[in-house]
Amino acid sequence: MRKIILSTESGADLPEDLATKYNVQVVPMHVVMDGQDYLDGSLLVEDIYDYYDRTKKIPFTTSTNPHEYHDFFTRIRTEFPNCIIVHIGYTSKASSSFQNALITAEEFDDLFLIDALNVTGGLAAIVMYAATLLEDEPAIEPERLVDKIESIVPKSRLAFVPGSLEFLRAGGRVSNVAYLGGALLKIKPLIELIDGKLVSTKKYRGKMSGVTEKLMQDYLNQYDIDREQLYFIYSIGLDESIKLRMDETAKENGFNNVKWIQAGAMISTHAGPGGIGIAGIEV
Structure with missing residues (x-):
């Protein structure tokens, strides 16, 4: 039986304890502040607010790019050989991140992409639905898992x-x-x-x-x-x-x-x- 690995973006704000418990792989998005590009998760939130207090400027954010997705999915395959990846992505209506994942997916077999059409806790809720379903049914067929996840996206x-x-x-x-x-x-x-x-x-x-x-x-x-x-x-x-x-x-x-x-x-x-x-x- 091939192992199914779930993944998502840092914009899901999935708590570290849940990501660890359910082995969900998280790829960072970006925050650009004062001309410097930071991976989401490497920058303290307090630093953003301090920056605004000092400058009255607000950082901007950018998506995960295709090269980063390629490295991310390659790392997962290296750590979990012969695995099937189900990636639950940040809404495509507010970021190019999902489109970048689609571009990269052309280079990988057995990689399923789901547009969650949601962000932060709404995205995390979908990821956790998938994680608990996979925990309850570890032998579930990947196509059935994807169908069930897609069915709750609008919910x-x-x-x-x-x-x-x-x-x-x-x-x-x-x-x-x-x-x-x-x-x-x-x-x-x-x-x-x-x-x-x-x-x-x-x-x-x-x-x-x-x-x-x-x-x-x-x-x-x-x-x-x-x-x-x-x-x-x-x-x-x-x-x-x-x-x-x-x-x-x-x-x-x-x-x-x-x-x-x-x-x-x-x-x-x-x-x-x-x-x-x-x-x-x-x-």
Whole structure:
């Protein structure tokens, strides 16, 4: 029986403990700051915020390039000879990373690529669905595994409120950013993944503590999320009392397991400090 290896990008923000437990291979994306290119994961998030405080400039991010993908998939094949690789990629609607993986895939046999149409915790939720399925059915045929993963891609739901609108606007990843408008700088927008695109769908007013309550209520009212697992995503700077309240709310709503995911440097470059998000898979 040939071993199946799962892989994804650093933009999934998959916690290291889960990546290690399920042997998920992670290829880094890039953060470019002050003219220097950093691999996502090699740069502290705090350094990004310090840089902005000093310069009022925001770093920009770039995708994993075809050469890096070639080295990445080659390394996996070297470490796990004769393996089958199933790569679950960052949404193609917000990055060229998946397209670069497609280019590289032409050089490899038994390499399956799945466009997750999601980012950060929404992407991590799909990866973890695949990992637990593979753990439960280690002899699953790769085609069946891919079919099952692709079937839940449209069921992975991510909603988040960025900590800083300045970071969001500068990042340019939200398709209707003009909707936010300069006059709305005190408004906290709700960002969701719709058909793989980051879209501002609603506006919240008030302190972050109250906004997170509304976020959770709206999310659970809109989506019938599987109670077995919920993911909370946060960027550094979120108040600990908010985390505690979110845990309580999740428990009150019947979630059996909650996993907190810290946004890495790449995602934090767009979300800013103190952001909060929710991700899960619909039943």
